[in-house]
Structure formats: C-alpha cells, structure tokens
Amino acid sequence: SHGGETLFGTYDVTGHPALKEAIAGYLYSARGVRCRPEQIVVTTGAQAAFDLLARLLLDPDDTVWMEEPGYYGAKAAFTVAGAKILPIPVDHERGWHLDPPDFSPRLIYVTPACQHPLGITMRMEERLRLLDVAETANSWVIEDDFDGEYRFQGRPVPAIQSMDRSGRVIYVGTFAKLLFPALRLGFMVLPQELAGRIVNALSTTGQFAPLLLQAALADFITEGHMSRHLKRMRRIYAQRRQLFRDIVTERLRDEITLSPAEAGIQVVGYLRDGIDDIKVSQAAAKRAINVSPLSKYFQNTAPTQGLVLGYAACDATQMREGVERLAQAIGEVLG
Template sequence: MRTLSGDLIAHRLSQAPAGALSKRLYDVLQTAIQQGAIATGSRLPASRDLAQELCVSRNTVLAAYEQLQSEGYLQTRTGSGTYVCEQLPETAPQASLSPSTSSAPFNHIRLSRRGTRVLARSGAGAYQWGAFMPGVPDVSHMPHDIWRKIQLRLSRRMPVEALSYSNHGGCLQLQQALAEYLRVSRSLNCAPEQILITAGTHQALDLVAKMLCDPGEGAWIEEPGYWGFRNVLAVNGVELLPTPVDDEGMLLPDLASFSQLQRPPVLICVTPSHQYPLGSVMSLQRRQQLLALAKSAGSWVIEDDYDGEFRFGESPVPALQGLSADAPVIYLGTFSKTLYPGLRLSYMVMPKPLAARMKMAHSELYRGGNGLAQLTLAEFIREGHYAAHVRRMRQLYSRRRAALVKVISDSLGPAFLSQQGNAGLHLILSLPERIDDVALAAELEQKGVLTRPLSAYYIQGTQRRGLLLGYACVEEQNMAETFAPVLHCLQRRLSPA
C-alpha cells in the first residue's frame, strides 16, 4: 500500500545527486525531517513497505533508518513502528538540498489591480469571535443536539439530488421552508421559486454584480457602510457612489433631480431594517421614495437584511421587499447571525422574472452544494426549532445590550451613546473628534478586546469617530469587567495632558 510519506521520499530520491543508494536515502530522509516535510512525531512506513514502494532492498532502508536513529532523528516503539523524534538534534548538520529545494524563494508575485485593491481595503480581521467583535452571534447557544439528530435522521435516506451538483438554486425543501417563514416573520412577497441559496451574502452580491452590472456602471452605497459590500462591488468593476445616511436611512434626491442624472445607479444597496453600522431604521416615507426612484430609473435595490430578526422592545420592521408586489428589490438574508457564520448559508429573494436566470448563472459560476446541511436546515425551520431559537437569542441579546448600555452610561455618560438603535448585535461607542478610533481599536486588540473603528466605514472622509462594540458574545454578569480595558484606554485619552 502506498503512503504519502513514501511518495514524498520516492520523489525526492529520484532528484537526489548520484551516490551510494543508502547514503542518498539517508540524505533525503534527514532533509525532509529538518525541513518539516516529514513532521516530528509522525510514523514512517515500515522498512519492508518503504522498500517495496521505492523498489530497493530492505537492507538499504534499514541502513538509513539505523543511521538516523543513532543521530537522534528517529526512534522505534516496540510493536508500533518507527517514528520521527519529537525533539530533533539542535546541532544537526544541514543536508545538501536537491536542486528543486535549493533555488531562490518564489517571491515575484504580481497581483491584478483588482486584487491589490481588495487587499488594500480589506476589513476582515485575524480574529472573528470574542468581546466586543461586532456582527458575531453567540454561537455557543446553537442547539447542536437538535441539529445533530435531524442531520443523522436525514443522512440515512439522503436523496440522490442532494448528493450531486445543484442547479435549482439550492435545496427545494429549504426554499419552501424559507418562503413560508419569510412571509410570516419578515412580511415578504415570495414563492419558493424566487429563492436562491448561496454560500454567504458576499457570494450573493458577487452574483448580482456579475449578472446585473457592467464594468464602470455605478452603485449607490451607504456612507458609512459595510466594507464587504464595497470590496465585492469594486472587484467586479462597479463604480462606488457613497451616499450619506441620516436617522431615516439613505438620503435620497427627489424624483425630478433623480430623473436628470446622466448615469443613474444600476444598484442601490441599503440596510433599511438596521443601517450598518450606525443603526438607524429607514422610515416608511423614505422606503416608498426609494422604490419610486428605482422604478423610474430601472435600478435594482439590494436590501441587505443581515440582522432584521433582532429588534428589542419594538415590533419587527417589515422588509422593504414586501411593500410592493412589483418592487425591483433583491432581498439578501443570512443564517450567519441567527445560527452561526461557519454554516455559510445565505439566500436571495428575487423578482420572479429574474430568478430563473440568476439560478442558472449561480450553477455555472459557483456549483451549489452542501445538500445535507440545507436539508437539515429546512427541517430545522419546518419543525419550529429555528423560530424558537431566534426568540431565545433575541431575549438574550436584549439583556446583554441593556447591560452594556448601563455600563457605558454609568462610567462615561449618555453622550457616548448618541444616535443608537435598539436592535442588532452591536452598538456604537461615540467618541470625541480628537480621539483616534483606529489607534484605539488597535491598542485594544493587543489587549484581547476586539472592536472596529467607526471611521473605517467611511469612504469620503471621517464624519464620526467611534467604536463598534458587539455585545452578543459577552454575558451580562461579565459586561463591566470585559468593558474595563476599553474604559481604561479611553479615559487615558480623555484626560488632559
């Protein structure tokens, strides 16, 4: 039976300089161990098996093994085999490298202009969970036992179509379950055939940009707004047109002014139920105005309802998509906030004339799959577990938000909580203009506290400074203690020099 380490040794042995075979094999093994290609603690093939793989005598392999063992590279375990030592000799001589490994490192990488732009504006952090990381749910409360039982039951009788490529825009059962849930919980006008399951909201927006925008065409985006949308649109050649927001959502021109635009936007990207990151809710008047503008210009409204389920002490805000049966709205929803981000399942609800073509394009570009997870989620929703979980988490997050608000109000005062919406998974700690929120966030990260600077969400200059504080992962009784490093760093900056 062939082994991975055997294949590695055979390949390197074929490139080793000429010489006695046992010496060449010894050099190859020593170099592979020193370089970490064969990891410390790993088991080497039995001498007989390796000899057969290399087509050499067993004595040749034994001679190399014995030499390496005498030098402290290998050890034998009775009845178990030959292993690389956990601690290698510190003064081991460097074996001569083969021509393939002795050349200069490959470092002349050239990225495209688009690739360089993505990395320059990247907002993804090295750490994605913990206090006070915004936008991340408390994944520890996911009802894994229920999920696992459903998944085990379904896996015993998986339909063939769930194990192959999907060209229906995702699992049909999940589309049906979602259509019923969204009609009730978010007041959407939708049928199952209008729903496309995607691997995250970024993939959904990428598909929209590729199918509906030509390079150079424009998209209105909220200012400030979500960095992920900016990058996905920019890498597809869409011109970003930052549009300010206020307490009622995106500021919009009147119909007469809009009709005079030489290049109306192809896309208008909004977060109307809970503006990200400021938290305002788009008013009904503003929503109706937005739909009227989009219809007049043939623009598409991209409604990102990333955490619309989490409103505290208030009635849920209906989705923009449900205001009109013929609304030119593409609704984006996700399970990253309600269940957990690693599930990588989101969805789009599209107007019926667009849905079939978008599903075909999704199949061509991304090859949808993850059938078992989609079937499990469909049953999880159908049996009522999803709605019950959302209700429990809404209550939990409400208490945690209240605890953080109290800590900030008691320690800093209400001025640091200006313009807050009572919803979502984060709030904004408002800061004076003289405070560098980027530097403050970097210092807090060194202390193990994860925040995001508000100024980083602006494209056209900083209008407000602050920190986005995600409270979902912090228990109420630990809120004051967890906030202490933030308070300490901030008070040091607020005190006169």
C-alpha cells in the same frame, strides 16, 4: 425526511428544494416577504450573494448608490465589478438622505431593517421614496436584511420587498447571525425576471452550499425550532443590550455617547472630539478587545469617529471586564 435520492442524486444549483420551501414560508411569516420557492437561491453566505449579484447586474462604470457609512463587504463586491460608488448619506438625526443622485444608479444597496453599522431602521416614508427613485431610474434594489430579526422595540418592520410592485427588489439574508457564524449559508429572493438568469452565473462560481447542511436546516426551520430559537435569543439579547448600555454609560460617560438604535446585536458609540477611533481600536486589540473603528465604514465623505461595539456574546462579568479594558485603551490614546 426528504427522500434519500434527493440528497445523493442530481444537485440543484439554486439550493435544496426542501430548504427553499422552508425559507419561503419562514420569510413570509417573519419578514412579510412574498415569494415562491423558485425565486430563492441558497448561497454560501451573504458575501457570496453580493459577488453573484455584482457579476449578474453590473457592467464596468455602472453606478451603485449605497449607504455611507456602509457595509464594506458589499462595497468591495461592487468595486471589483468595476462600478462607481455614489454615497447615500445616513445619520441618526435625519436617517437616509434620498435626494436622487446626478447619475441614474444601475443598483441601489441598502440595509433598511438595521442599518449597517448605525443600527437605525428605515422609516416607511423613506422606503416609499427609495422605491420611487428606483422606479424613475429603473434601478435594481438590493435589500440586505442585516440583523432584521433583532429588533428590540415593537415588531420587526416588514421588508421593502413586500412593498415592491414592479419586481426590482432583491432580498438578501443570512443564517450566520441567526444561528451561528460558522454556518456559511445565506439566501437571496430574486424577482421572477432574474431568477431564470442566475443559474448560469451560479454554475460558473462553483460555490454551492453543502447539501446535508441545507437538508438539516430545512428540518430545523420546518419543525419550528428556528422561530423558537429566535424568540429566545431576542429575549436574551434585549437583556444583554440594556446591561451593556448601562455599563458603558456608567464607565465611559465622558468619552462615548451610545447611539439610540433599536435594532441589531451591535451598538455604535460615538467618541468625543479629539479621540481617534483607529488608535483606540488598536489599543483595544492589544488588550484582546475587538472593536471596529466607525471611520472605516466611510469611503466617500468625511468620517465620524466612533466604535462599533458587539455585546451579544458576553455575559455580565465579561462585559464589565471588556468595558474596563476599553476604558484603559481610550486612556492610553488620550495619554
């Protein structure tokens, strides 16, 4: 192990050195991310990373360019910092609409590996275009690698961070989805220029990940358990995903069209015209089924009606039962 004195001696606010070393090695092999351990900061989950970055990078009235529909946790962090949000429209047909906004954004936030919530993956030409826009506007880019490991066709796409030549991409990841949600551990990879500035911001939050947990996770990654675990989960989730798609398509063919996304452990089902997603999610909740209305991921443009459906934790029986209850919920809304 890593010497008792490191666990009970001085505390490194940016994270346990052994874990930072392990994350750097893991990210290079799994996601193509190039970094040194000193560029890594361990956080208490991805949300803590967004809060820190908002505090570090944004002034009131700065512009943030972010996806619509998009992750409201990140949006909340930027809004609290006083930023103005400009939408990057995203849809299944055309992907990311990256026409430069009227105001130069201080910060651009994207989930390119598995768009949250749509589950689509950013194409190579879109990634290059995004870096171009960031270069011209002199913006920071936050690459939130949401569910990037769970890609079911072809190899995982390398991170935008691996294509960044001018040190403007900040890569954010979390172990909650890779291992289990109660593991409140995330991390970010900062460009060299920011790595030095983060320590003060970190010290004022007082949010540090438990050290013993960090040490245990470092061993878990270094001893190869992490990549074995991921291979196994990818196989299991791919089977569950196919089964879930089959069950939904068979039972709810007239009400729901599933998105063709190839990544992520949730899937978006578009509701046919005239079905209100908030009403459906409320009717489903009464039947102990937890679905998110797609409309709540929109803030600046007209929402699309749909449901964000998680399938990863269910076996076949639970899936059939759950889809049946969802069908009843939709039936109730249609009256």
